[in-house]
Amino acid sequence: MSIFSKYEGLASALASVTAGGGRNPFDVVIEKPISSTVGLIEGRETLLFGTNNYLGLSQSPAAINAAVEAAKAYGVGTTGSRIANGTQGLHRQLEERLSAFFRRKHCMVFSTGYQANLGTISALAGKDDYLLLDADSHASIYDGSRLGHAQVIRFRHNDADDLHKRLRRLEGTPGAKLVVVEGIYSMMGDVVPMAEFAAVKRETGAWLLADEAHSVGVMGKHGRGVAEADGVEDDVDFVVGTFSKSLGTVGGYCVSNHDGLDLIRLCSRPYMFTASLPPEVIAATMAALTELENHPELRIRLMDNARRLHAGLQAAGLRTGPQASPVVSVILDDVAVAVAFWNRLLDLGVYVNLSLPPATPDQHPLLRTSVMATHTPAEIDKAVNVFATVAREMGLSHAA
């Protein structure tokens, strides 16, 4: 018996996706980015509507120059973990910059956003504690809960009353209760009602962690995310985030006003047992953070673009989520139709993410798009037209 035989179901699911000559959606190669919004795929210039590069800063000249200069000055790697030889002056500078940006006392930087959730959640919620997770949480949050030893309870998506009910059931039980929510949920782009969760946190004495991976640089007057936009930053004990979305690089962080965060450096395995971020990534991230701070107009353009894309797809008769946010997903009913639609979009020069159950809410396949501040109105209109063309070809236009 092969060690891989347990994955036969996965193999047949993949075979059904690629049957009839369709592409393997997990094997698409962006041969070369031409700009933040256009990449070369299969030798063709293709509009990128699925990169999470919300402010377009992966191609920022300032960040690129900072990376080049840092590599020249410091080399290209640290060859060590943060608790051994992997903490350099640049790591401390980045942590200080992020603390200042978020107006919080403490910051820990991780090597990826995934590890930031893994390392923070697994270390904060210990054996006798409870973790309360939104049902639609990202895989990194679920994986963090498995790496730790807390008891894990799910509550209904974005439903603060449901959370309250589940916390009430835990009344009188010992142990800390850590609630985890996301600012913007990555599949449907829906925004957390943070003020409602903050109220439950205050009433019950629970701790609140917000993963603002998709909302930092996107929401709030200064780009600090949904907690800032809703005026409840003081109620959020821990903010976790990533550099790989609005900041255009790679890495993750946790910021907090709790002095205990520094103890997490001594017990968080995803922080302790992996190589730290290389100098060029840190330098590029700090330059991108400066861009984010100095150009609030990027956030305005981003939300204008999000509304344009959301309205355009709805006018084309496609079903989307209710909110216009930088993640706009077209909801379909049938996996085979979603796969064919996604292939045709790529044929016609538009790249989006194909998201399939069970990675999606409610078992629906999604054509997930993410919009950028750097998309031009013409690029958005072109993408909407391509969506409309394919929808007509496939008999899927229901409205308008």
Next chain:
Amino acid sequence: MSETVASVSALIVKTLLANPKVPRDINGSSKIVEDLAFDSLAVMNFVMEIEDTLDVSVPLDRLADIRTIDDLAACIVSLKQAS
């Protein structure tokens, strides 16, 4: 505490049968993943429905040991008794 494993098991079967995709011949010894063809997300969502009906929370780590409907019923009864 009025719930027994048998009464909770019957309630779970009744809840499951409300879903037309679930096979009609299930009983307490039916395996949740194999016999009902539920994936991991479907199992978690279905357990959430039962939790609300019985006003109990089933921690996710307890689900790892549950294979059959009766296993789930026994787990819920023990959680209710503990609270």
